[in-house]
Amino acid sequence: MAGKRYNTEELQRIAALRERGLSIRAVALELGRTPAGIQSALRARGWIDAARSEVMTSVNILSPEQRNAFREFVCARAAQCTPTDIRNAWNKEAVGKQWPTVNNERVLYYLRASGLKKTKGEYMRSDSYRRRQSAAQRTRRAKELAAFLRTLRARRTEMYTAEPGVPRRKCHLCHETWPLSDTFFRHSGRGRKYFLKTCRICYHNLSGTAEERRKQRMRAYDRHVTVKQIPLAKAERDAFLHQHRNFPTRSCPRCHETWELLPKRFPKYKLASGSELYRKSCRFCLRADARLRERRKLETNRMQTTMLDHETRNLVEPGSQADFALPQWDLLKEAPIIKEAPIIGRPNGR
Numbered sequence: 001m002a003g004k005r006y007n008t009e010e011l012q013r014i015a016a017l018r019e020r021g022l023s024i025r026a027v028a029l030e031l032g033r034t035p036a037g038i039q040s041a042l043r044a045r046g047w048i049d050a051a052r053s054e055v056m057t058s059v060n061i062l063s064p065e066q067r068n069a070f071r072e073f074v075c076a077r078a079a080q081c082t083p084t085d086i087r088n089a090w091n092k093e094a095v096g097k098q099w100p101t102v103n104n105e106r107v108l109y110y111l112r113a114s115g116l117k118k119t120k121g122e123y124m125r126s127d128s129y130r131r132r133q134s135a136a137q138r139t140r141r142a143k144e145l146a147a148f149l150r151t152l153r154a155r156r157t158e159m160y161t162a163e164p165g166v167p168r169r170k171c172h173l174c175h176e177t178w179p180l181s182d183t184f185f186r187h188s189g190r191g192r193k194y195f196l197k198t199c200r201i202c203y204h205n206l207s208g209t210a211e212e213r214r215k216q217r218m219r220a221y222d223r224h225v226t227v228k229q230i231p232l233a234k235a236e237r238d239a240f241l242h243q244h245r246n247f248p249t250r251s252c253p254r255c256h257e258t259w260e261l262l263p264k265r266f267p268k269y270k271l272a273s274g275s276e277l278y279r280k281s282c283r284f285c286l287r288a289d290a291r292l293r294e295r296r297k298l299e300t301n302r303m304q305t306t307m308l309d310h311e312t313r314n315l316v317e318p319g320s321q322a323d324f325a326l327p328q329w330d331l332l333k334e335a336p337i338i339k340e341a342p343i344i345g346r347p348n349g350r
C-alpha cells in the first residue's frame with residue numbers, strides 16, 4: 001500500500017512503540033496509518049522480529065533417513081493437523097532423538113510436494129487454528145490494554161496537576177479514581193448525558209469480542225424495554241384510564257397486561273371487507289417477537305456468510321481475514337413506539 005512517506009520522527013515512534021510490544025495494528029492506530037503500511041515500512045528497513053527471522057533462515061539439513069521419516073510424519077498428520085501442529089509435534093519428538101527441528105515453511109513444502117496442502121480456508125476452520133488465533137488475540141488485547149492503562153494514568157497525573165479541583169469518579173470495577181471526563185469514562189444511555197460508572201479500561205475489558213458486544217447491546221435493549229418503555233406505558237395507561245373511566249381496554253393474552261384499546265397499544269390489521277380490527281397481542285409482545293426473529297435472521301446470515309467464505313476461499317487472497325461487516329443491533333434502530341406505523345394486513349391478530 002503506497003501511502004505518504006514516513007519521516008524520521010514517525011519511524012522513531014514506530015520503533016519505540018514496537019519496542020514496548022504494541023501490535024502492528026495498535027501502532028497503525030497511533031500513527032493514523034494502515035497496518036499494511038506499517039508492516040511494509042518495517043519490512044523495508046529490516047525491522048522484523050529478530051527471533052522469528054532467525055528461525056526462518058536456520059534450515060537444518062535432514063539426512064535421507066530423516067527426510068523419509070519426516071515425509072511420513074507430515075503425511076500421516078496432514079488431514080487432522082495444521083502445519084503449525086505438525087511442526088510442533090515433530091520438534092517435540094526431534095529433541096529426544098537429537099534430530100533436526102523444522103520450521104513451518106518446511107512442513108508446508110512437504111505438504112505441497114505430497115499434494116496434501118490445504119487451503120487457507122480449510123486451516124481457518126480447524127480448531128487448533130482458531131484456538132491459536134484467539135490466544136494471539138487475547139495476548140494482543142492484553143498488551144494494548146496495558147499500554148492504554150499507562151497512557152491514562154499519565155494523563156490523570158497531568159490533569160490533577162493542571163486542574164486540582166477537577167471532578168473525579170471512582171470506577172465501580174477497578175476502584176481507581178479518575179477525572180470525570182470523556183478521556184476516562186464513556187457516556188451511558190440514549191441521551192449520552194451521564195458518565196458510566198465503569199472507567200474506559202474496565203468497559204473495554206468487559207466488552208470482549210464483537211460477538212459478545214453484540215449480545216450486550218441486545219441485552220441492553222431488552223433491559224431498556226422492560227425497565228423503561230413498559231413501566232412508562234403503564235403509568236401513561238393508568239393516568240389515561242383514570243381520566244377516561246369507561247374507555248375500552250383489552251387484555252393481552254401473552255403478557256396478561258390490560259391496555260387501552262388504542263392503535264398505540266394494539267396494532268390494527270385490515271380485513272378483505274376493508275374494515276380494521278385490533279390485533280390480539282399488544283405491541284410490546286409483537287415487537288419482542290419481531291426482535292427475536294430479526295436476531296435469529298442475523299445469526300443465520302452470519303453463519304451463512306462464514307460458510308460461504310470457506311466455500312469461496314480460493315477467491316480470497318491469502319492473509320485477508322477482514323471481519324465480516326454485520327448489520328448490528330442498535331439501540332437507535334427502533335424508533336419510539338408512538339412513531340411506529342400500525343401493522344396492517346396481518347390476519348388472525350396474533
Ligand SMILES: [Zn+2]
Pocket residue numbers: 171172173174175176198199200201202203
Ligand atoms: Zn475501572
Ligand SMILES: [Zn+2]
Pocket residue numbers: 252253254255256257281282283284285286
Ligand atoms: Zn403483551
